[in-house]
Amino acid sequence: MKKLFLIVFAIILVGGLIFGGCKAKPAVPAEIVVGEDVELTGAFAGFGQGSQWGVKAAVDDVNKLGGVYVKEYDKKLPIRLVVVNNESDPIKAGTLAEDLILRDKVQFIVNGMDVPHMRAPIAVVLERHQVPQVTGNGPYEAWMGLRTAVEKPWQYTWSCSFAIATPAKPGDFRAGKPGYTMMESWTTALKEIAPLTNKKVAALASDEPDGRGWYLAFSPVLKDMGWDVYRVGENFGLVPEDTKDFSSLIKAWKDNNCETLWSNSPAPFFGAFWRQAYELKYQPKMVYATRSGLFFTDIQAWGGDLPNAVCNEMFWNPSIQGGAKGFGDTTPMSLHERWVKDTGLPMHQNIGMGYQAVQVLVNAIERAGTLDSAKVNDAIRKTDLMTIYHRVVFDEDNYSRDPVSFGQWVKTDKPYVWENPVVISQHDFLPATAKLIFPIPYK
Numbered sequence: 001m002k003k004l005f006l007i008v009f010a011i012i013l014v015g016g017l018i019f020g021g022c023k024a025k026p027a028v029p030a031e032i033v034v035g036e037d038v039e040l041t042g043a044f045a046g047f048g049q050g051s052q053w054g055v056k057a058a059v060d061d062v063n064k065l066g067g068v069y070v071k072e073y074d075k076k077l078p079i080r081l082v083v084v085n086n087e088s089d090p091i092k093a094g095t096l097a098e099d100l101i102l103r104d105k106v107q108f109i110v111n112g113m114d115v116p117h118m119r120a121p122i123a124v125v126l127e128r129h130q131v132p133q134v135t136g137n138g139p140y141e142a143w144m145g146l147r148t149a150v151e152k153p154w155q156y157t158w159s160c161s162f163a164i165a166t167p168a169k170p171g172d173f174r175a176g177k178p179g180y181t182m183m184e185s186w187t188t189a190l191k192e193i194a195p196l197t198n199k200k201v202a203a204l205a206s207d208e209p210d211g212r213g214w215y216l217a218f219s220p221v222l223k224d225m226g227w228d229v230y231r232v233g234e235n236f237g238l239v240p241e242d243t244k245d246f247s248s249l250i251k252a253w254k255d256n257n258c259e260t261l262w263s264n265s266p267a268p269f270f271g272a273f274w275r276q277a278y279e280l281k282y283q284p285k286m287v288y289a290t291r292s293g294l295f296f297t298d299i300q301a302w303g304g305d306l307p308n309a310v311c312n313e314m315f316w317n318p319s320i321q322g323g324a325k326g327f328g329d330t331t332p333m334s335l336h337e338r339w340v341k342d343t344g345l346p347m348h349q350n351i352g353m354g355y356q357a358v359q360v361l362v363n364a365i366e367r368a369g370t371l372d373s374a375k376v377n378d379a380i381r382k383t384d385l386m387t388i389y390h391r392v393v394f395d396e397d398n399y400s401r402d403p404v405s406f407g408q409w410v411k412t413d414k415p416y417v418w419e420n421p422v423v424i425s426q427h428d429f430l431p432a433t434a435k436l437i438f439p440i441p442y443k
Contacts, residue, residue, distance in 0.1 A: 136161040141163065186221075202253035381398075406422065
């Protein structure tokens with residue numbers, strides 16, 4: 001009996017030594033679940049339309065290549081994309097982010113560019129659950145105001161977007177180079193038209209984080225350049241977001257002969273203002289509609305010829321060069337052509353930015369070799385990647401500045417009527433594709 005016991009014990013001991021030294025392989029998941037918490041309706045639907053399409057295009061491209069290679073499983077895993085519509089409501093955005101994590105079991109969140117106060121509630125949720133997010137929540141200044149207002153700045157949200165005026169810090173490959181802040185784009189345009197105007201400016205902004213941040217940052221720069229910003233010391237043009245009657249502002253700017261109008265607001269806000277300006281015959285020589293003039297569906301909703309020659313900030317564009325590339329054989333131009341074929345609409349800046357977010361995430365997962373959120377988050381931190389838009393390298397604020405330029409809406413004979421070419425650029429890899437129309441040819 002004792003002999004039998006010793007034999008059994010020996011077998012168990014040897015088996016333990018053999019099999020105990022072999023680590024069991026982790027169970028292989030069937031897919032990677034990625035969420036997008038996006039504005040498909042409401043005031044910021046213009047952002048969401050392009051973002052959602054660009055994200056899906058990137059996911060489709062990845063899946064056509066077999067998925068994302070994850071070293072931990074020695075296997076490519078497809079991405080399943082879960083999209084929710086936050087209806088341009090920050091409160092709903094935060095609630096839906098929670099639902100995506102707890103109900104839909106998303107492991108990561110991506111998005112193109114939208115306004116800072118839409119991403120902040122999402123960032124709060126993702127920080128609590130330690131779920132990485134790659135998105136675009138510019139401008140930098142407004143986003144940093146929100147990010148640093150909390151006890152510990154959010155570490156799980158990463159932004160590929162733009163700055164108003166804050167330059168890249170020394171050591172960044174963008175430091176000292178022109179065209180990486182909107183201020184440089186704006187002042188370049190102002191210098192071009194300055195000899196042709198009286199340098200009197202009407203500055204209009206909706207009073208919320210993006211609009212206020214822009215108004216307070218841009219107006220002093222105009223003043224320093226020798227431009228007269230009408231009653232800027234009184235914040236005359238900084239008005240509530242729900243304003244419907246702009247007649248008193250329009251009359252004052254018209255009476256003061258403000259030949260240049262500069263604005264920052266949601267698209268419906270500017271559309272309501274611009275229709276009233278037309279009715280009251282206020283006809284500035286140059287009009288700049290930052291944020292509100294970004295997307296075709298937004299400017300089209302203004303009606304008639306109101307979009308004609310209105311300028312805007314320009315981000316991703318299919319003419320971009322300098323090695324910009326997508327997954328597989330996708331190029332900036334081929335992505336744009338897919339968009340036009342699919343939607344029948346002209347170029348949309350946010351499709352490239354949505355696509356870029358997926359590229360950054362996929363690259364980080366493959367470098368991390370795992371789906372562990374902390375390790376993927378750390379890999380995002382170390383990103384140095386050429387995307388379909390530009391090279392992405394994050395700074396200490398989890399921010400990667402994209403190049404910017406200057407666009408203008410022009411009327412065409414194409415079915416969608418309006419196009420938005422680059423008219424001023426400081427980048428050789430993002431060349432101007434049309435000449436600036438000045439002054440605006442009113443009818």
